[in-house]
Amino acid sequence: xxxxxxxxxxxxxxxxxxxxxxxxxxxxxxxxxxxxxxxxxxxxxxxxxxxxxxxxxxxxxxxxxxxxxxxxxxxxxxxxxxxxxxxxxxxxxxxxxxxxxxxxxxxxxxxxxxxxxxxxxxxxxxxxxxxxxxxxxxxxxxxxxxxxxxxxxxxxx
Numbered sequence: 001x002x003x004x005x006x007x008x009x010x011x012x013x014x015x016x017x018x019x020x021x022x023x024x025x026x027x028x029x030x031x032x033x034x035x036x037x038x039x040x041x042x043x044x045x046x047x048x049x050x051x052x053x054x055x056x057x058x059x060x061x062x063x064x065x066x067x068x069x070x071x072x073x074x075x076x077x078x079x080x081x082x083x084x085x086x087x088x089x090x091x092x093x094x095x096x097x098x099x100x101x102x103x104x105x106x107x108x109x110x111x112x113x114x115x116x117x118x119x120x121x122x123x124x125x126x127x128x129x130x131x132x133x134x135x136x137x138x139x140x141x142x143x144x145x146x147x148x149x150x151x152x153x154x155x156x157x
Contacts, residue, residue, distance in 0.1 A: 002039035005032045006046055009053055010140045013116070015042050021065030024114045025049075027136045045118075052117065055147070058084035066114045075109035082123040085148045089127040111135050117144070 001023065003016050012032045016024040018041050025045070038046050044062060051057035066076065078096055082088050090110070094103040111133060113121040122144040126132040134141035 002041045004035035004038050004042050004046065006038075006049070007034055008049065010136070010143060013049070015045055015049075017042055017045065017065065021063035022115060022118065023065050023067060025116045025118055026114070027116055027140060029137075049117065053147075058148075060118050062118060064115060064118065066119070068109075068112065068114070071105065072109040072112055075106055076113055076115070076119045079110065079113065079119045079121055079124070082120055084120075085150050087123050087125045087145065090124055090132075091127050093124060107133065123148075 001016050001018050003014065005028075006013050006015065008027070010027055012028040012030070012034070014024070014026050014028055014032070015022065022042075022045050048057055048060050048062060052060070066073070068076065074097065075093070078093060090103050090107050091100065093110070094100050094106045097106065110121045110124050113119050113135075116136060122134060122136075122141045131138050131141050131145070
């Protein structure tokens with residue numbers, strides 16, 4: 001497995017993957033040394049994340065290889081289908097899986113998503129529209145949803 005650390009608008013980001021795909025992308029809560037030379041297996045991911053943060057990329061085209069249970073992988077596949085700039089509730093996600101009673105399991109799988117931003121778990125919100133639960137911190141979830149919003153707040157001054 002190859003690893004690199006990059007700087008993003010939301011903090012230092014650790015990327016792990018190999019020729020089989022990206023297995024982990026996490027935002028860190030501490031300062032880290034930025035990787036000088038990005039491993040070739042991770043270059044595409046670094047470029048696409050950079051494009052996302054600049055606002056020129058709305059969809060990722062990366063080979064993914066996360067570790068998880070079959071259920072978690074099923075949930076993560078559904079997360080990938082949530083369009084840029086849109087949100088879905090945990091209940092709606094459970095319904096898409098065919099079991100409304102699985103809402104807690106869906107929320108748990110969502111929280112264990114190892115591919116920050118690429119598998120957009122930040123697009124899942126509470127049924128009442130609240131920004132519930134986000135492993136990277138609610139301030140980051142809010143930032144990401146604002147970043148993807150088609151309605152940009154304009155400054156008058």
